[in-house]
Amino acid sequence: MSTIVHVAIPSVLTFYPFNYLFTQHNTTSSYFNIISCNLYFATWTCLWTSIWTLERWLVAANFSSMTKFLEAWPNRAPGWIVIFINSLGSLLATVDLFVNWPKLPERLQLGYISVTQYEWSWLLFVPAVTIPISAAFFLIEIFRVTQSDGQNLKSDRENFVEGLCITLLALFWTPTLFIATTPGGAADQVGNAYFFIWLSSIVVTETFLWWVRDWRMAVHNVMRMQKEEYKRAQEKVLRMHQHEIEEHLANEEK
Amino acid sequence: MMFAFFGGDDSDESDHSFHVEDRGGSPDEDGDDDQREIASLRAGSSDDDEEEGRSAAAAATSSVPGSARSNRSRGTTSSSVRSGAGVTRETAAASATEASSSESEGGGGGDDDDEKSRDSKVAPLTDSSRLKGYITLIVASVVHYDAAKDSSLDNAESDRTTTVLSGVVPADPAQRSYAMAVSIITLIVAMFCAVVHFDRFTCLKGAWNKAFGPGSKIELIILLALSLWWLIATIVLTSVGGIAGPGKGQ
Numbered sequence: 001m002s003t004i005v006h007v008a009i010p011s012v013l014t015f016y017p018f019n020y021l022f023t024q025h026n027t028t029s030s031y032f033n034i035i036s037c038n039l040y041f042a043t044w045t046c047l048w049t050s051i052w053t054l055e056r057w058l059v060a061a062n063f064s065s066m067t068k069f070l071e072a073w074p075n076r077a078p079g080w081i082v083i084f085i086n087s088l089g090s091l092l093a094t095v096d097l098f099v100n101w102p103k104l105p106e107r108l109q110l111g112y113i114s115v116t117q118y119e120w121s122w123l124l125f126v127p128a129v130t131i132p133i134s135a136a137f138f139l140i141e142i143f144r145v146t147q148s149d150g151q152n153l154k155s156d157r158e159n160f161v162e163g164l165c166i167t168l169l170a171l172f173w174t175p176t177l178f179i180a181t182t183p184g185g186a187a188d189q190v191g192n193a194y195f196f197i198w199l200s201s202i203v204v205t206e207t208f209l210w211w212v213r214d215w216r217m218a219v220h221n222v223m224r225m226q227k228e229e230y231k232r233a234q235e236k237v238l239r240m241h242q243h244e245i246e247e248h249l250a251n252e253e254k
Numbered sequence: 255m256m257f258a259f260f261g262g263d264d265s266d267e268s269d270h271s272f273h274v275e276d277r278g279g280s281p282d283e284d285g286d287d288d289q290r291e292i293a294s295l296r297a298g299s300s301d302d303d304e305e306e307g308r309s310a311a312a313a314a315t316s317s318v319p320g321s322a323r324s325n326r327s328r329g330t331t332s333s334s335v336r337s338g339a340g341v342t343r344e345t346a347a348a349s350a351t352e353a354s355s356s357e358s359e360g361g362g363g364g365d366d367d368d369e370k371s372r373d374s375k376v377a378p379l380t381d382s383s384r385l386k387g388y389i390t391l392i393v394a395s396v397v398h399y400d401a402a403k404d405s406s407l408d409n410a411e412s413d414r415t416t417t418v419l420s421g422v423v424p425a426d427p428a429q430r431s432y433a434m435a436v437s438i439i440t441l442i443v444a445m446f447c448a449v450v451h452f453d454r455f456t457c458l459k460g461a462w463n464k465a466f467g468p469g470s471k472i473e474l475i476i477l478l479a480l481s482l483w484w485l486i487a488t489i490v491l492t493s494v495g496g497i498a499g500p501g502k503g504q
Binding site: 038050056 | 390391397398400401402405423440469473474477481483485488493495498500502503504
């Protein structure tokens, strides 16, 4: 995802003028027999750029940027916030599709007739479940008392529940992505639902991997501590019996 | 890590409960630009005193060996000399400020002159970090306008077969007009802002500096209006009923 953000978006923005100069008259809808989606992507680019420029203003005015605000959250709260935003987008886009597809031109309706009621229910259920769970895990950080040493520790039980939830969400979102975005799915066309479902799946997987990495790190730390404790105890025993050992060695030499 | 996007700067390493996490953020170059802009504005540095500032910066950094700032400056000096900008410039601006303040504290009759010269030396708006945003908006809104203009498919009347086979749905006239209006207005606003950033010749140069300098309320209002404007436009145009909705091919 960072690759997308740091490389793909600037590249698109950088090469947009060239793309425009060389391909515009071939890719606009009336000249080309493949859909171009110029209007769709240009709309999102304009929104993105407006918000980006606003954020630059905030940074230049010495206010906290949105980036820093998100970074400031402890534990895995940034991941949960991003999941919340994307799953909200997914839910809104899916509801929009579900309610309005019968109003589409007949040609486009054909793509949605084959979508079963179960699929619609599943596509609405998954983001609807994700939203409260993600909201709970980042809002809980507000109510946690920060310790005197400045640390914001989660209990083992909370970590376990968080791991269980993110694992379940990862298990939910992966099939959702396959069902919705493959041909014949409800979100197989280029549109908001398609991109939000993709983004939601990516951020859920990323946060799941984040949790797994932290969990493994915690296991590693516990094992290291146990090893150090064992080593300390061993040294202590050796020190206590050092005199006896020396005597024993001296006797053996004789 | 994806969250690097949401936090480009790693400097804030907060303690986490049971993980030692490298979020993998890269240094926020835009943040550096902004800091540079603020520093240069405060110091009143301009292109003319860059050369002077570089030597001052070299002296300043060599006097604090091992400090993070000095290391950073040392690492970028050569590139800064080539490009005429960079971290050294920030340091130079700070050094210039210190030098001017020490001069004024040291007595002499030049206090008023110093203030006047400081006022007259304002960081050029072309250094603004928002300029990239305005230029991108110009390009994107031109593309948007062109795509909206052609969305009715009127200009493909002669090749109806191609149009039908393309799978593109012709736009509703009202929505097409709305899309064109959105991009035209954005184009006008963004072009105005961009042109203003390059103005070094007119008598309004001072006014533009106030209106588009860091922390300017006027610019904030423009950017908030643009963000809201495009948020509404995105909802209207990219929803299922919009002309750029799913399956419409626009």
